[in-house]
Amino acid sequence: MSPRPVRKATNIYKGLARAAKATWGLSPEVVRTIYITVIEPTVLYASCAWAPATGKLGVRKMLDAVQRSVALKACRAHRTVSLHSALILSRLLPLDIRVREAAWLYEVKRGKDLGDTFVDRELERPVYFGDLLHPARVPEIGYESVENLDSQTVDRLAVVGPQIYTDGSRIEGKVGAALTEWRDGEETWCSTLRLDPFCTVFQAEMVALQRAIRRVKNGREGLVNIFSDSKSSLEVLTGLKTYHPLAQEARRDISEIVAEGRAVRLFWVRAHAGIAGNERADELARRAALTKKTAADYDRFPLSYAKKVIRAASLEEWQQRYAEGSTGDITKCFFPRVEKAYRVLGDTEMTSHMAQTFTGHGGFAQYLFRFKLRDSPHCACDPVKIQDVLHVLEDCDMFFRERAALEAEIGVAVSRRHFPEILDDARKKKKFFKYCTVVTERCNKINKAT
Numbered sequence: 203m204s205p206r207p208v209r210k211a212t213n214i215y216k217g218l219a220r221a222a223k224a225t226w227g228l229s230p231e232v233v234r235t236i237y238i239t240v241i242e243p244t245v246l247y248a249s250c251a252w253a254p255a256t257g258k259l260g261v262r263k264m265l266d267a268v269q270r271s272v273a274l275k276a277c278r279a280h281r282t283v284s285l286h287s288a289l290i291l292s293r294l295l296p297l298d299i300r301v302r303e304a305a306w307l308y309e310v311k312r313g314k315d316l317g318d319t320f321v322d323r324e325l326e327r328p329v330y331f332g333d334l335l336h337p338a339r340v341p342e343i344g345y346e347s348v349e350n351l352d353s354q355t356v357d358r359l360a361v362v363g364p365q366i367y368t369d370g371s372r373i374e375g376k377v378g379a380a381l382t383e384w385r386d387g388e389e390t391w392c393s394t395l396r397l398d399p400f401c402t403v404f405q406a407e408m409v410a411l412q413r414a415i416r417r418v419k420n421g422r423e424g425l426v427n428i429f430s431d432s433k434s435s436l437e438v439l440t441g442l443k444t445y446h447p448l449a450q451e452a453r454r455d456i457s458e459i460v461a462e463g464r465a466v467r468l469f470w471v472r473a474h475a476g477i478a479g480n481e482r483a484d485e486l487a488r489r490a491a492l493t494k495k496t497a498a499d500y501d502r503f504p505l506s507y508a509k510k511v512i513r514a515a516s517l518e519e520w521q522q523r524y525a526e527g528s529t530g531d532i533t534k535c536f537f538p539r540v541e542k543a544y545r546v547l548g549d550t551e552m553t554s555h556m557a558q559t560f561t562g563h564g565g566f567a568q569y570l571f572r573f574k575l576r577d578s579p580h581c582a583c584d585p586v587k588i589q590d591v592l593h594v595l596e597d598c599d600m601f602f603r604e605r606a607a608l609e610a611e612i613g614v615a616v617s618r619r620h621f622p623e624i625l626d627d628a629r630k631k632k633k634f635f636k637y638c639t640v641v642t643e644r645c646n647k648i649n650k651a652t
């Protein structure tokens with residue numbers, strides 16, 4: 203292990219431990235926010251330099267220790283809870299995986315691909331500022347907004363010359379774009395494009411706009427009007443500073459058109475407002491997305507796609523570690539899949555009682571006995587039954603009435619086999635959480651009294 207990353211990690215660790223201690227008394231959501239906005243970026247800083255070190259046991263231990271202390275507070279869990287459970291309940295990606303994720307994304311941005319995932323594909327990279335059009339050569343461009351295109355509006359805006367309508371479409375996971383040219387109320391030309399499925403609808407709109415402007419540049423018309431229903435693309439295209447590669451290409455073309463004494467006018471039109479050219483472009487773009495089988499006309503993937511792919515790989519790695527880990531058995535009964543836990547717990551405020559339920563670490567006789575806080579692990583309902591969280595939720599006679607009422611309401615037996623299924627349904631989940639809270643709260647009271 204080279205000394206530098208270790209020293210760096212140690213220093214970060216010390217800083218984090220201090221930060222983690224300072225979070226006492228803050229609400230779990232605040233702790234989580236501090237972690238994500240302050241602590242994590244500190245660790246991720248220069249992550250590519252020391253990402254390889256996360257494979258070393260010593261570094262892993264440090265990262266785990268830091269994250270565990272924060273995660274426990276972020277989910278109000280007992281100090282005895284395992285890292286696995288604490289991370290699931292606080293919805294935090296293991297820090298070492300997060301470090302490698304950041305390093306991977308950094309490499310993808312630089313055009314390298316560590317995982318062979320993006321092979322043969324290129325990232326849609328922002329234009330390097332040195333390659334931007336010189337400010338003096340940037341044409342003064344803007345766009346006009348048109349709510350509807352009746353003859354009155356056409357007269358008012360003095361729209362003369364051919365009109366090109368552009369549109370992009372993403373449908374059933376496929377992406378297409380289209381251009382259609384109109385003269386005197388009739389379509390005179392059209393073209394469709396296919397984009398790779400990981401492209402966004404924004405990219406489709408940008409490609410369509412860029413191709414329309416390219417067509418104007420290559421033609422001889424003195425003035426062409428281009429219509430798009432995508433405000434965001436027009437904003438990027440005409441904005442003061444734009445680093446978007448397609449916008450940059452289009453702006454170069456516009457400056458050439460202007461240099462030749464010709465002009466192009468840009469318009470925003472409201473989608474689905476009955477404007478014939480826009481409706482036609484919309485229909486063509488959809489059809490291109492659904493049926494076009496040619497090679498993609500555009501296949502640069504957006505950064506958002508790279509992030510999604512990398513996150514999916516991270517979740518897979520986490521899942522494997524979690525499933526194979528020797529700890530967190532109770533948590534696994536509720537959340538066998540980490541990705542699901544992310545979703546199920548996303549809209550739930552974690553309480554101490556819920557954390558006790560999901561970890562089994564809390565006011566249950568078995569847990570208290572294990573930590574020598576009680577003489578016996580057995581339940582008051584039956585002297586041979588161990589009182590752990592699964593017993594009280596599934597089986598204990600003390601909660602027979604509450605359990606029967608819940609089962610009648612949700613139509614599912616309250617047993618560990620069905621926990622994931624119950625949590626998958628928002629309505630059932632809410633009622634189940636309420637039941638868990640009542641049961642755990644009561645156990646805490648009973649076991650404190652004895």
Ligand SMILES: [Zn+2]
Pocket residue numbers: 581582583584587589593594597598599600
């Ligand atoms: Zn019992």
